Amino acid sequence: MPAGLVKAFRTILVLIELANEMAVICPDAWLVNFTNLAVSSSKFT
Numbered sequence: 001m002p003a004g005l006v007k008a009f010r011t012i013l014v015l016i017e018l019a020n021e022m023a024v025i026c027p028d029a030w031l032v033n034f035t036n037l038a039v040s041s042s043k044f045t
Helices: 003-024 036-043
Strands: none
Touching: none
């Protein structure tokens, strides 16, 4: 299974919950997710 898909399975529910809270508390805010999976998985190649 691709590493990106595994990461999505681990984080998607948390990000949805965070986005829902942000929509109520700060609807004009942006959520920027800086993730570089290529760097974290390069040690396995």
